[in-house]
Amino acid sequence: MRFLIVPIAFVSLSLLTPGRASAADPVFPGAHHGSVGVATGVPFVGMGELAYAPTEGFAIGAIVGITPFVFGAGLRPRVGLPLDASGTRVSLVTPLLYYPTGEGFFGSGPPWFLAQPGLRLERRFGESFYAQVGAGAIAALGLPSRDERGEMVVTYNNRRVVERDTPWGIWNTVGAGGAISVFDRTTVFADAMLILRGVRPAGSEWIGGPPFAFTLGVVRAL
Secondary structure, eight states: OOSSSOOOOOOOOOOOOGGGTTOOOSSOOOTTEEEEEEEEEESOSEEEEEEEEEETTEEEEEEEEEOSSOEEEEEEEEEEEEOSTTSEEEEEEOOEEEESOSSTTTOOSOOEEEEOOEEEEEEEETTTEEEEEEEEEEEEEEOOEEOTTSOEEEEETTEEEEOSSOOEEEEEEEEEEEEEEEETTEEEEEEEEEEEETTEEOOTTOTTSSSEEEEEEEEEEO
16 A cells, blocks of 8 residues: 555644744644644645644644545644753654545545654754654554455555455654744744664555655744
């Protein structure tokens, strides 16, 4: 299967307090504030997020993404713990994706689910620059359905494959990224992630296409 279950590598601009309106913090909008962003990359050709933070250390976003073949939507909760007063933080970011079907954009095939928890070490440099490195995992689960012959079938990018058991898999990831505040409340960002099986890039067992993700986009405070 290619481009069916795909990871989200997405960051959002923070809507910060007036004294920090241009600070580059692409994960947490700040207590009682929100953010919106759009991006493109591999494998998603288009994606977006609308996020809100009820507290300083917690935020949640509604995300959508489209590849050349399928559509996915879900949530991206994150929690963060500051390590010092100079901008260093540990964050857990966990996109949760639902793919309604693997048969194109509006097919009738069974759905897929994906969870991608990732632990990040983040650092803000002054008010304009942000960088992060991290590691995590991707867990994917497909729900087979019975065809007209009574066989359990799951859709792999418009190809119907008979499965004896529920298809699922777990892979580990490493990644890095950065952001720069270019205008007041506007940030440009880039993220890259490698999907692994152990210490090697994922091979044919990886169900999401190429074993990497790259995202380039722009975000702005609401």
